[in-house]
Amino acid sequence: MLTFPTGALVYGIQLPVQSQSTLYAEPWEAAAGPAELLAVARAADRAGYAYIACCDHVAVPKRLAAAMSTVWYDPVATLSFLAAATESVALLSHVAVVGLRHPLATAKQYATLDHLSGGRLVLGVGAGHVREEFDALGADFDRRGAVLDETIDALKAALGEEEFPSHEGERFSFGGLGQRPRPAQRPRPPLWVGGSSPAAVRRAALRGDGWLPQGDRREALPGKIERIRRLRDEAGLAETPFTFGAIAEPLYVGQPAWDVGPRTLTGDPARLAESLRAYRAMGVTQLQLRFRSRSRAELTDQLEHFAEEVPAL
Template sequence: MAYGIQLPVQSQSTLYAEPWEAAAGPAELLAVARAADRHGYAYIGCCEHVAVPRRLAAAMSTVWYDPVATLSFLAAATERVALLSHVAVVGLRHPLASAKQYATLDHLSGGRLLLGVGAGHVREEFETLGADFAARGAVLDETIDALKAALGEEEFPAFAGDRFSFAGLGQQPRPAQRPRPPVWVGGSSSPAVRRAALRGDGWLPQGDAREALPPKIERIRRLRESAGLAQAPFTIGAIAEPLYVGRPAWDVGRRTCHGAPATIAAALRAYRDMGVTQLQLRFRSRSLGELLDQLALFAEKVAPQLV
């Protein structure tokens, strides 16, 4: 079971951001990315919102770094950790425009892109950018298909759909990964689970409780088997409860899994047993230094017990 992190600082929703992140910036992002790279984390993730309406700003904040710019910046400062967009709202733009950005990122990083995509949920964001909010699910379905064609090995990719069609238009550089970078589909609704199963190379659930995961994982397996996809590689993801390795000297919240490394490892192995193959982690922290300590402690003391 691989494990990665959503980066701090780059998105600061009140649902998960720690107070110290408000005053943080590029230096702190670099430090966390380099630590994840050094300690063997599978990926670092960055979210996307182009613009947040005033009605949602108090809860969501307006701090949302651009994923392509942020992951490109961090690619140059790291060596092996994968670069995950979790998630890119690709329905906001033409798939060829997205393909150009993410193919370049994969090329520049030496093949480290994990393209996570999702439908989005902010109506004003779509309307202002001229995108179809009401049909965003259908748009995402077609966009995924178009992206898979555009991110393949062909210099002049071709695709014909109801909304998007292209042919005879060359794009270089091509992605470093062959035949293309993996596409992980985010979302926990019934249509999102189906989309992930039939169109994606992996599934990124959005904060489901543990007990909600097994029936959705089983549904993905059934759908893929019925579609003849059972033998193709597929990554099942999950977002773990907040973690704190050790005995906290402060209130880390009732949902946080904390304690000795063996205790945390036992709790996380339950995800593996239900079929999860990559786990996204978030550590409680009061400062950058404490977060870096938590990243190291997990890698050194907990991760070996997940095998």
């Protein structure tokens, strides 16, 4: 199972182009497509980034389309496409809204992805937030947290080493049904749980192999990390590997000649490294980076400059 142990700090990226929410998409992404996505993924792979990530929405209602856009590539299709064009970078769903689908269907897709990629999958999961999406697919929006809890348990069984996995729960029951190919990772690929609500933090601590916070500024992280540690200790899980994640402020290596926004960290590599090491001091073990850019070329340059010039985190 892919793990990022305590004491180290690795970094990855959410890919551009594949999701275009106004919260983070750059203007150049609107006209971009597979070629740009592929170029960025390959650059991250060459530069030694820990992972590349892809989001998940099946359909976006009109009331949210102006803010969220309707550009959301399917994570399994996208990560499979990129797996064939990269060599070592891990493939993260950040996050798959697994409550929209039966866990056996989800397991079939992601087990195949892990098999085809040689064991590079990290399955990030989350509860979702768009009611219309759930309603259209016949999924339970009001109880999506409870559904996610059981879905995680079912996925752990379905992605394990057994050819005929079994699970008995309130909503899902299966057994005697074989699924091959099995995942390449043993005993199974890691499941990271996304979300920053109290329920999501508890779910990550007790059911996940890692935590993917959503939108937390750095000052909010230490308390939540401590809560996860306490919950895992109380549950007898303290010795089990766990990956603490964080999303860094927007970055720009060097001095930008354009307006990169007030929250963007800029400057020479040593200054950026000093700022980002604060995450490691909190206990974070994987850090998601986002670089401001005006084109694919500028983004790949930023990825490469960071990897080559920023001192070890």
